[in-house]
Each structure stands twice: as structure tokens, then as C-alpha cells.
């Protein structure tokens with residue numbers, strides 16, 4: 245007889261010792277028999293026999309039944325998917341849905357194990373992923389880093405209310421030349437593995453930040469807030485410090501690593517989820533103090549090399565921080581509209597509103613000016629005969645770069 249008996253069903257069995265579940269058969273008769281069978285369904289080995297009184301069920305997706313035996317101390321489990329088998333078991337095992345004391349104790353044990361798993365996950369996310377990012381970032385070839393930066397730049401631009409980064413970029417002949425002068429000063433004696441792409445983008449938030457692959461974005465309100473070219477030069481040098489140290493790349497690797505790990509934990513892994521998560525978290529992440537400090541040191545080195553004053557950078561950062569706090573406070577007082585600027589349509593009316601949004605982009609650089617940073621920048625001021633980084637005419641051209649359109 246090749247047909248299986250009507251009360252014989254396939255199931256998966258974890259005996260509590262082995263890690264992998266075994267494919268088994270179950271026989272639903274006087275009690276529940278868990279058996280190994282041959283291809284024809286003939287019983288070859290009885291693994292366990294459970295009394296229906298002792299069977300309890302566990303949380304599982306609706307089409308799956310997971311049961312255990314309260315008499316067993318180990319984590320023995322049986323997983324059944326066959327609807328007929330589930331139906332017959334529900335009819336036969338009267339206490340299946342109940343959780344009794346012994347079972348509750350086991351649940352606690354499992355909860356304790358889960359807490360252990362959570363702690364391990366936290367360690368991986370907090371310690372291991374940044375560590376891996378530190379090791380991996382220098383190994384990423386410059387062209388790949390550039391591509392990564394290119395792949396996020398338009399999304400970043402959209403967060404600032406522009407269709408593309410280029411669409412939001414200001415140009416004027418003299419302004420572009422003045423900006424190029426500043427950039428060339430730094431690249432004249434620091435090597436970057438790619439051509440730098442520094443631009444001024446229109447937005448009401450005074451800030452500047454660096455994307456992976458040598459792209460630096462200065463928001464035009466930062467120019468409006470500046471009173472001297474050396475202030476801008478200092479902040480630009482700081483951003484180029486982030487570029488030199490591959491900080492943006494490291495941030496992306498960390499964000500991707502985290503989302504990869506989390507989707508793995510949730511068993512919901514697709515490549516696109518990871519990318520989307522990475523970009524989204526990029527908009528909310530900011531650098532650690534140590535990373536900021538290193539970028540400051542790089543900036544100070546550049547400023548001193550060109551005999552440019554270091555204190556103005558601190559003055560601008562102070563104004564930017566004050567402006568940011570004021571905007572945040574104002575926003576809070578004005579009944580805190582929490583709509584994000586990221587997914588807004590891009591017509592001109594919403595632009596105005598978008599541009600008023602403050603640090604939604606706590607983005608790649610929030611530049612909080614701490615006392616330590618301020619001290620560092622004013623103490624570094626040892627040159628008495630400093631030279632301005634731009635002439636007055638160049639400075640005016642740069643400041644007005646967005647006013648030509």
C-alpha cells in the first residue's frame with residue numbers, strides 16, 4: 245500500500261538538542277506519535293509519544309501550529325503545517341491553547357535568552373559595525389566612493405527642496421572663480437584621490453556638509469551669515485577634512501551595515517531595503533565629537549599653512565549654532581509643524597516653506613559649537629600677520645553667487 249494512512253502527516257521536529265529541525269511524520273491516534281518514516285511512509289523509528297493532555301501550543305503564524313509537551317524539560321518543539329493535521333490535533337488535545345506554570349517558566353527562560361540576543365545585537369550595532377566601517381572605508385576604491393556620493397546627492401538635494409543637486413546649485417562667473425580659488429588653496433598641498441566638487445546650493449539653513457567622494461555643499465545662507473572670507477574658508481577646510489578622512493563614506497557604511505543587520509534580524513532582507521534605510525538614516529545621523537575634532541584639526545592645519553586666521557571659523561560656527569537654535573525655538577513656539585521636507589512636491593510655493601525648515605538635515609554636519617571647539621580655534625591663532633583668503637572683490641562675488649539668477 246503506497247498511500248499514507250489518513251492520520252499520518254509530515255511535520256518538523258526539534259528535539260531540543262540538535263540545532264536543525266528534522267523532517268518527521270506524526271501519527272494522530274491514541275496519543276501523538278512522532279516517528280521517522282521511510283519514503284513509503286512506513287514507520288522505522290519512534291522518536292517520541294505525547295499524551296494529548298500534555299500538549300500545549302505556542303505563538304506562531306496562523307497557518308503553522310507549534311506545539312510542545314509540558315512533561316519535557318528541554319525545548320522540544322513540533323511544527324505542523326498540514327491543515328488537516330492541525331484540525332485533528334485541535335480536536336484531540338483539549339489543553340493545547342493553555343500556558344501553564346511550567347510552560348510560563350520556560351517562557352521566562354526563552355525571554356532571558358532573547359534579552360541575551362538583544363544585548364548581542366546592540367553590541368554588534370554599537371561597537372562592531374563602526375569598527376568594521378573603520379576598516380572597510382579605506383579599502384573602498386575612490387571611484388566607488390564617488391559613485392556612492394553621486395547616488396545620494398540628488399536625494400540630499402531633494403531634502404533641500406530641489407529636484408536635483410545641479411538644479412539647486414548657484415553659479416556666477418566671478419563667484420565660481422572665487423570658490424575655486426579657495427578650493428585650490430587646499431588642494432595645492434593636500435592630495436585627494438578624486439576631483440573635488442564644491443558648490444553653493446540655495447537653502448535657508450546656514451550650513452555646509454560633505455558627501456562621500458569629494459562633494460562639498462555650502463548652503464547659501466551660510467554665506468549670508470558670514471562677514472569675512474576666512475570664516476567660510478575655515479568651514480570649507482573643515483568639510484574637506486571630512487572628505488580627506490572619508491567620514492561620509494564611513495557613515496554610509498555604518499548606516500548600510502545597521503540596516504543590513506536589522507533586516508537580517510527581522511528576516512526581511514532585500515537589497516533595496518538596505519539602500520533606502522542607509523540613505524534615510526544618513527539624513528538623521530551626525531558625526532561624533534571625535535570625528536568633528538579631527539576635521540577641525542585638519543582645518544586648522546590648512547588655515548595655518550596659508551597664514552589664514554583660525555578664529556573667524558569659530559565666529560561663524562557660533563553664529564550658525566545661534567541661528568539654528570533660534571530657528572528650532574521659533575519652530576517649537578509656532579505649534580511645531582512636523583511635516584518633513586523630504587517628501588514634498590517641488591513647486592515654488594512649497595520651496596519657500598521647505599527652505600524654512602531647520603535642521604531636519606541634522607544631516608552630515610550639524611556643527612554644534614562647543615566651548616572646547618571655540619577654545620581650540622582661538623588658541624590656534626598664533627600668527628600675527630595673517631592674510632585674508634580672498635580679496636574684497638572675490639569675497640563679494642562669492643557672497644553674491646546666488647543673487648545673479
Ligand SMILES: [Zn+2]
Nearest residue numbers: 482536539609
Ligand atoms: Zn563636521
